[in-house]
Amino acid sequence: MAKRVTIIDIGxxxxxxxxxxxxxxxxxxLLHEExxxxxxxxxxxxxxxxxxxxxxxxxxxxxxDFIQISNSxxxxxxxxxATSALRDAPNKKDFLQKVKKELKLNIKIISGxxxxxxxxIACANLLPMQENALSIDIGGxxxxxxxxxxxxxxxxxxxxxxxxxxKELYFDADDIEGAIRxxxxxxxxxxxxxxxxxxGIGGTFRAISSSIMKRETxxxxxxxxxxxxxTVLQEFIEELLNAxxxxxxxxxxINSNRFDVIxxxxxxxxxxxxxxxxxxxxxxxxxxxxxxxxxxxxxxxKHKFPxxxxxxxxxxxxSHIKDRQxxxxxxLLAKKLFDLTHEYFGIxxxxxxxxxxxxxxxxxxxxxxFYSQNKHTYYLIKSAxxxxxxxxxxxxxxxxxxxxxxxxxxxxxxxxxxxxxxKEQVTxxxxxxxxxxxxxLSHRPRNLDFELQFEKNTLHVNSSKKLYLSKEAVAKLECxxxxxxxxx
Amino acid sequence: MAKRVTIIDIGxxxxxxxxxxxxxxxxxxLLHEExxxxxxxxxxxxxxxxxxxxxxxxxxxxxxDFIQISNSxxxxxxxxxATSALRDAPNKKDFLQKVKKELKLNIKIISGxxxxxxxxIACANLLPMQENALSIDIGGxxxxxxxxxxxxxxxxxxxxxxxxxxKELYFDADDIEGAIRxxxxxxxxxxxxxxxxxxGIGGTFRAISSSIMKRETxxxxxxxxxxxxxTVLQEFIEELLNAxxxxxxxxxxINSNRFDVIxxxxxxxxxxxxxxxxxxxxxxxxxxxxxxxxxxxxxxxKHKFPxxxxxxxxxxxxSHIKDRQxxxxxxLLAKKLFDLTHEYFGIxxxxxxxxxxxxxxxxxxxxxxFYSQNKHTYYLIKSAxxxxxxxxxxxxxxxxxxxxxxxxxxxxxxxxxxxxxxKEQVTxxxxxxxxxxxxxLSHRPRNLDFELQFEKNTLHVNSSKKLYLSKEAVAKLECxxxxxxxxx
Numbered sequence: 001m002a003k004r005v006t007i008i009d010i011g012x013x014x015x016x017x018x019x020x021x022x023x024x025x026x027x028x029x030l031l032h033e034e035x036x037x038x039x040x041x042x043x044x045x046x047x048x049x050x051x052x053x054x055x056x057x058x059x060x061x062x063x064x065d066f067i068q069i070s071n072s073x074x075x076x077x078x079x080x081x082a083t084s085a086l087r088d089a090p091n092k093k094d095f096l097q098k099v100k101k102e103l104k105l106n107i108k109i110i111s112g113x114x115x116x117x118x119x120x121i122a123c124a125n126l127l128p129m130q131e132n133a134l135s136i137d138i139g140g141x142x143x144x145x146x147x148x149x150x151x152x153x154x155x156x157x158x159x160x161x162x163x164x165x166x167k168e169l170y171f172d173a174d175d176i177e178g179a180i181r182x183x184x185x186x187x188x189x190x191x192x193x194x195x196x197x198x199x200g201i202g203g204t205f206r207a208i209s210s211s212i213m214k215r216e217t218x219x220x221x222x223x224x225x226x227x228x229x230x231t232v233l234q235e236f237i238e239e240l241l242n243a244x245x246x247x248x249x250x251x252x253x254i255n256s257n258r259f260d261v262i263x264x265x266x267x268x269x270x271x272x273x274x275x276x277x278x279x280x281x282x283x284x285x286x287x288x289x290x291x292x293x294x295x296x297x298x299x300x301x302k303h304k305f306p307x308x309x310x311x312x313x314x315x316x317x318x319s320h321i322k323d324r325q326x327x328x329x330x331x332l333l334a335k336k337l338f339d340l341t342h343e344y345f346g347i348x349x350x351x352x353x354x355x356x357x358x359x360x361x362x363x364x365x366x367x368x369x370f371y372s373q374n375k376h377t378y379y380l381i382k383s384a385x386x387x388x389x390x391x392x393x394x395x396x397x398x399x400x401x402x403x404x405x406x407x408x409x410x411x412x413x414x415x416x417x418x419x420x421x422x423k424e425q426v427t428x429x430x431x432x433x434x435x436x437x438x439x440x441l442s443h444r445p446r447n448l449d450f451e452l453q454f455e456k457n458t459l460h461v462n463s464s465k466k467l468y469l470s471k472e473a474v475a476k477l478e479c480x481x482x483x484x485x486x487x488x
Numbered sequence: 489m490a491k492r493v494t495i496i497d498i499g500x501x502x503x504x505x506x507x508x509x510x511x512x513x514x515x516x517x518l519l520h521e522e523x524x525x526x527x528x529x530x531x532x533x534x535x536x537x538x539x540x541x542x543x544x545x546x547x548x549x550x551x552x553d554f555i556q557i558s559n560s561x562x563x564x565x566x567x568x569x570a571t572s573a574l575r576d577a578p579n580k581k582d583f584l585q586k587v588k589k590e591l592k593l594n595i596k597i598i599s600g601x602x603x604x605x606x607x608x609i610a611c612a613n614l615l616p617m618q619e620n621a622l623s624i625d626i627g628g629x630x631x632x633x634x635x636x637x638x639x640x641x642x643x644x645x646x647x648x649x650x651x652x653x654x655k656e657l658y659f660d661a662d663d664i665e666g667a668i669r670x671x672x673x674x675x676x677x678x679x680x681x682x683x684x685x686x687x688g689i690g691g692t693f694r695a696i697s698s699s700i701m702k703r704e705t706x707x708x709x710x711x712x713x714x715x716x717x718x719t720v721l722q723e724f725i726e727e728l729l730n731a732x733x734x735x736x737x738x739x740x741x742i743n744s745n746r747f748d749v750i751x752x753x754x755x756x757x758x759x760x761x762x763x764x765x766x767x768x769x770x771x772x773x774x775x776x777x778x779x780x781x782x783x784x785x786x787x788x789x790k791h792k793f794p795x796x797x798x799x800x801x802x803x804x805x806x807s808h809i810k811d812r813q814x815x816x817x818x819x820l821l822a823k824k825l826f827d828l829t830h831e832y833f834g835i836x837x838x839x840x841x842x843x844x845x846x847x848x849x850x851x852x853x854x855x856x857x858f859y860s861q862n863k864h865t866y867y868l869i870k871s872a873x874x875x876x877x878x879x880x881x882x883x884x885x886x887x888x889x890x891x892x893x894x895x896x897x898x899x900x901x902x903x904x905x906x907x908x909x910x911k912e913q914v915t916x917x918x919x920x921x922x923x924x925x926x927x928x929l930s931h932r933p934r935n936l937d938f939e940l941q942f943e944k945n946t947l948h949v950n951s952s953k954k955l956y957l958s959k960e961a962v963a964k965l966e967c968x969x970x971x972x973x974x975x976x
Contacts, residue, residue, distance in 0.1 A: 030858040036960055061956035065931055072932035319855075367807075368856075369871045370518040379867060383857045443553055444560035468549035472524055 004031065005296060006075040007289045008066055010107065012041035012085035012140025012164050013203065013261070015059060017066045018289050019073050026297065026305055027314035029384075034069060036062035037257070041085040041140055045168040049088040056095055060103075067103055079292050082109045084141030084162060112142055112158020118291025119201050119284075120146030120153035121303045125294055126286045126311075126387040127225055130197050136272060137201035137287055138265045140164035143186075144201075147193055151304050155193065159186040163204055166264035179264065183271045190275065197280045198230070198273070201287040203258075204265030209283040211253035212236050219417050220382070220391050224285030227391070230273065233281050237270045285386070312387040313357065320364040320380060326446050327363050333448055334359035334437040340454040345429045345481065351422070354393055355430050358400035359437055361385075365401070378402035395420040396427065403431045404438055408478045425480070432479050436486070439473035457483040492519065493784060494563040495777045496554055498595065500529035500573035500628025500652050501691065501749070503547060505554045506777050507561050514785065514793055515802035517872075522557060524550035525745070529573040529628055533656040537576040544583055548591075555591055567780050570597045572629030572650060600630055600646020606779025607689050607772075608634030608641035609791045613782055614774045614799075614875040615713055618685050624760060625689035625775055626753045628652035631674075632689075635681055639792050643681065647674040651692055654752035667752065671759045678763065685768045686718070686761070689775040691746075692753030697771040699741035700724050707905050708870070708879050712773030715879070718761065721769050725758045773874070800875040801845065808852040808868060814934050815851050821936055822847035822925040828942040833917045833969065839910070842881055843918050846888035847925055849873075853889070866890035883908040884915065891919045892926055896966045913968070920967050924974070927961035945971040 008017045019032040038058040044051055063080075070078055086092045086109050099105050110118070119137045123130075123146075130148055137144040141162040147155040161183055170179035200209060209226055212233070218226070236252075243249045246259050254262050295303055305311060321327050335356045342349065365376030381398040389397075395417050403409045408428045414421060421427050440450070443465065450463035461467070467488060474486050496505045507520040526546040532539055551568075558566055574580045574597050587593050598606070607625045611618075611634075618636055625632040629650040635643040649671055658667035688697060697714055700721070706714070724740075731737045734747050742750050783791055793799060809815050823844045830837065853864030869886040877885075883905050891897045896916045902909060909915050928938070931953065938951035949955070955976060962974050 033858060034957070036957060058956075061954055062960075064954070065957040068932040072934075368868060370521060372871070376871065380856060383860070383864065444556040446560075466549055466552070468546075469522070469524060469553040472550075 004073055004075040004077075005293060006070040006073070006078040007292045008063070008070075008078070008080040009289045009292075010040065010059065010063075010080070010082040010086060012044075012083075012162060013037065013039055015040070015062050015066070016289065017070065018293070019070060019075055020293055022297070023315060023318045026309060027311050027318055028293075028297065029315050029319070031073060032069065034066055036066075038062050039140075039164070041164050043168070044085065044089065045141075045165050048090065050091050051085070051089045051095060059095070060099065063099060063105060064103055067105060077296070078105075079296070080105055080107045081115075081288065081292060082107050083115050083288070084112065084139060084158075084160075087112070088141060088160075112144060113156040115142070115288055116144035116146045116156035116158050117153060118288045118295065119144055120148055120156060120291070121294055122286040122288070122290035123199050123201065123284050124148050124151045124153050125298070125303070125305055126290060127199065127282060127284055128388055128390045128393075130199065130282065132194050133197040133199050133282075134193070134195045134276065134278075135199040135201055135284065136205070136269070138163060138204040138268050139202060140261070143268055145190065147195075148199065153303075155191060157189060157191075159189060161186050161268050163261035163265040163268075166267070167261055171264050176267075179267060180271065183268055187271055187275055190272075195276045195278055197282060198276070198278045199282050199284050200269075201284045204262065205269070205283065206285070207254060207258050207262060208233070208236065208240070208266065208269070211240075214253045219419060220395060222382075222386070222391065222394070223283050224386055225389065225391055226283040228281055230278050230281055233269075234273060237266055237273075240266050241270065310388045312385050312389070313361070316361055316364055316380060316384055320367040321361070322367075323363055326441070327360050329446050329448060330362060330437055330441060331356045331360040333440060334434055336448075336452060337433050337437055337459075340452060340459070341433070344454070344457075344484075347426055347429055351396075351426065351430055354396050355400065355433060358397045358404070358430075358434055361397070362401050362404055362434070362438065374402055374404045377404075392420050392422075396422065396430070399427060400431050400434045404434050406435065406476045406478055408432065408480065428480055432477065432481075435477050436474065439477060440467075440470050442469040442473045443467055458485045458487050461486060461488045463488075492561055492563040492565075493781060494558040494561070494566040495780045496551070496558075496566070496568040497777045497780075498528065498547065498551075498568070498570040498574060500532075500571075500650060501525065501527055503528070503550050503554070504777065505558065506781070507558060507563055508781055510785070511803060511806045514797060515799050515806055516781075516785065517803050517807070519561060520557065522554055524554075526550050527628075527652070529652050531656070532573065532577065533629075533653050536578065538579050539573070539577045539583060547583070548587065551587060551593060552591055555593060565784070566593075567784070568593055568595045569603075569776065569780060570595050571603050571776070572600070572627060572646075572648075575600070576629060576648075600632060601644040603630070603776055604632035604634045604644035604646050605641060606776045606783065607632055608636055608644060608779070609782055610774040610776070610778035611687050611689065611772050612636050612639045612641050613786070613791070613793055614778060615687065615770060615772055616876055616878045616881075618687065618770065620682050621685040621687050621770075622681070622683045622764065622766075623687040623689055623772070624693070624757070626651060626692040626756050627690060628749070631756055633678065635683075636687065641791075643679060645677060645679075647677060649674050649756050651749035651753040651756075654755070655749055659752055664755075667755060668759065671756055675759060675763055678760075683764045683766055685770060686764075686766045687770050687772050688757075689772045692750065693757070693771065694773070695742060695746050695750060696721070696724065696728070696754065696757070699728075702741045707907060708883060710870075710874070710879065710882070711771050712874055713877065713879055714771040716769055718766050718769055721757075722761065725754055725761075728754050729758065798876045800873050800877070801849070804849055804852055804868060804872055808855040809849070810855075811851055814929070815848050817934050817936060818850060818925055818929060819844045819848040821928060822922055824936070824940060825921050825925055825947075828940060828947070829921070832942070832945075832972075835914055835917055839884075839914065839918055842884050843888065843921060846885045846892070846918075846922055849885070850889050850892055850922070850926065862890055862892045865892075880908050880910075884910065884918070887915060888919050888922045892922050894923065894964045894966055896920065896968065916968055920965065920969075923965050924962065927965060928955075928958050930957040930961045931955055946973045946975050949974060949976045951976075 006019045014037045017034040020028045021031045022028045040055045040059040042055040133148040135146045143159045143161040145157045365373035368376035378398045453460040494507045502525045505522040508516045509519045510516045528543045528547040530543040621636040623634045631647045631649040633645045853861035856864035866886045941948040
């Protein structure tokens with residue numbers, strides 16, 4: 001499998017490119033991303049979908065620069081896919097031929113169903129597991145939907161609904177009623193299915209999620225996997241569609257470069273939600289490009305990661321942790337301590353995984369600097385633990401690493417992330433267990449060369465070694481459970 | 489030269505170990521640090537300096553664990569130095585022999601002058617350049633001083649003044665007058681010299697600086713190179729010496745583990761300041777251990793780094809920047825733009841260096857994650873650009889990288905770091921110049937394959953290439969100079 005893969009995606013609104021690098025079997029990271037807002041479909045819908053000269057030239061120029069960039073990264077493979085803008089264009093051949101001849105680039109026009117499927121497998125593999133979910137990707141020219149249940153993707157569907165399309169055909173003529181009729185007509189193609197969660201892909205949805213995030217003063221600045229209730233979305237949609245001016249849009253945190261297409265996109269969303277009965281909404285930061293990449297990366301495993309495999313965890317370990325043995329032993333020890341004490345502390349078993357992972361990733365921060373490595377790990381986890389985790393889990397794992405030294409999580413921190421963290425007592429106890437694991441491994445080699453027993457409030461550490469530094473480190477720990485003792 | 493070097497430093501208060509790794513000729517980073525508060529001198533001063541059994545055993549146990557740790561890092565060299573606690577101990581031989589026999593460790597007792605010199609070369613090489621400065625390292629048993637002028641160190645001096653020593657000999661008996669007499673007597677050994685700046689080394693000084701930092705709500709959490717006026721220090725010293733209880737010490741931000749030695753240390757400082765006429769104080773995060781390391785690393789260059797060499801910059805480049813060519817070209821371009829426009833923008837020439845360095849380090853953040861790499865670079869610079877820079881420079885360089893994309897520095901950011909940043913207009917213009925440099929290098933290969941000319945408010949970019957993406961990127965930039973134009 002190629003180490004570096006470039007994917008270019010020609011949409012109606014923008015042309016985008018990502019270059020991924022594989023760091024181990026199924027772990028990868030984004031090397032580069034490029035976006036050019038060429039709007040290849042500009043004025044096309046008014047001309048029966050025919051691409052116009054100037055937009056085509058812009059797309060050509062952007063692709064030309066993109067290919068230079070991809071070459072400079074020495075990408076081993078390049079996939080260039082085009083969606084509705086080219087699919088629907090009667091004059092697409094001219095463009096395809098010119099690009100092929102002058103740029104040596106083969107553009108593959110993918111069907112709407114394929115496009116929906118790519119978006120679907122990106123979500124199924126890179127979002128926290130969802131059941132009975134529908135993904136929706138509102139693009140410039142078309143809207144793709146797919147049914148996602150756990151890591152299975154089915155019922156891919158593509159509708160001729162898009163922001164630029166609706167803008168040019170209806171909104172520019174102020175025919176909102178016409179737009180609604182057209183949308184509802186298209187949405188009739190949606191098969192009846194049980195849907196609980198809506199997964200939002202693409203620029204329109206990200207813009208809406210981002211605005212909601214700002215209004216809610218959400219504490220984590222991460223769109224991927226950002227969840228909210230459908231009622232929150234419905235309320236925001238109403239306000240957005242009722243906005244009378246760009247100024248009002250701005251006060252709703254909409255960026256000026258979306259002013260002209262946000263309403264058509266929002267209207268599609270509104271009409272869809274009316275038809276299906278969902279309770280939860282989750283934002284996806286991934287879509288077609290990631291789907292194309294995964295369909296190549298996972299081509300021998302039915303487009304699924306192995307069971308219990310998380311690509312972001314693997315990436316952080318591969319890229320930032322040198323001392324794997326410490327990482328593994330620390331995680332083992334944290335699990336052992338959890339198993340011995342969680343009933344005593346009254347901590348739900350479900351937190352065992354988070355504690356073990358926090359321990360495993362704890363050494364990552366030293367790649368930034370030895371001092372304050374706990375803070376660097378916290379920073380790395382918040383930035384790079386992106387795929388497959390709920391924000392709740394990301395924040396808990398990050399918090400445990402941040403306070404992995406002597407101190408318990410500060411009340412400022414607990415207050416700030418209250419929405420995402422478990423009860424204070426749970427977070428503090430888990431934090432203490434991680435700190436205790438690290439303290440117990442103060443000696444070298446960092447092996448679990450001691451026996452642990454827990455009875456009557458007391459953890460007994462039995463070893464043939466003196467464990468002088470471990471004792472000193474344990475003595476410094478803050479713990480809220482007054483009766484709990486560690487005895488060497 | 490060894491790749492990994494361990495330095496163990498046996499002080500009266502604690503035993504510390506650092507392990508440094510060299511990443512290129514003169515660039516290194518801290519791999520590991522260990523500290524054990526063994527207080528080897530406990531009760532020694534009351535017994536004519538003789539080390540007592542229990543403290544000696546603690547030191548032995550700590551050293552035993554330290555050596556295991558050093559071995560686990562496969563350090564190629566190990567230096568173990570001991571200072572006043574062992575220097576003054578009549579029974580030191582027993583301890584040295586036991587350690588040598590059982591741990592195979594050679595402890596080198598260094599003279600007070602040597603100790604002062606090591607502290608001096610650490611400061612001379614790792615702090616921003618100082619003129620007519622006096623370094624002071626208040627330890628548990630002795631106080632070391634050295635004269636530092638630019639990167640020259642002279643007049644090393646060691647006095648039998650120390651926090652633990654004064655505590656046991658005077659403070660425990662409540663004989664403050666006696667302590668003052670004793671200190672003043674010792675300080676008479678200080679030769680007359682012109683001193684403008686006091687450089688503070690060691691735990692006592694760090695504790696004081698840290699408290700002052702908290703009182704002043706200083707915006708950058710970095711003790712090394714933290715500067716303040718002598719009047720600020722004098723005021724704080726008065727309050728500290730007048731504190732009537734541990735509660736009052738706590739309200740002055742003194743940690744509980746320093747309650748018993750902070751006053752003796754502060755008194756030494758107070759008496760010294762009375763004798764010399766300084767205006768500025770600067771905190772050093774480095775001392776004897778770094779001095780021992782540097783005296784080995786720089787043994788063929790008179791204990792000095794090469795001219796214009798900065799070890800932290802080199803470390804960040806070596807460890808975090810893969811695309812060196814981009815780093816170099818971006819820096820070249822930023823300098824070129826600065827040279828063309830700085831008079832027009834009214835920017836002092838002294839900022840050229842900061843802009844060029846911000847450009848050079850800009851690519852570092854992608855080692856964390858591609859998205860928000862500007863923020864990651866900002867974070868890395870704040871954490872790892874530590875040696876040889878004033879906080880003003882660190883914050884300006886970091887700020888320029890943080891806002892290296894489209895946006896100008898936010899008013900919140902400028903307000904928060906106001907104490908450390910230049911005038912808003914200067915910061916914003918430099919930020920714009922860095923953003924412009926990055927935008928102009930949007931194409932590949934990232935060569936300066938265009939000509940730049942500046943006249944009549946307009947920067948002319950002449951190239952045989954289309955530079956499509958560069959144009960698009962430049963068009964997105966925020967700039968406060970309304971008349972300034974870029975023409976392709």
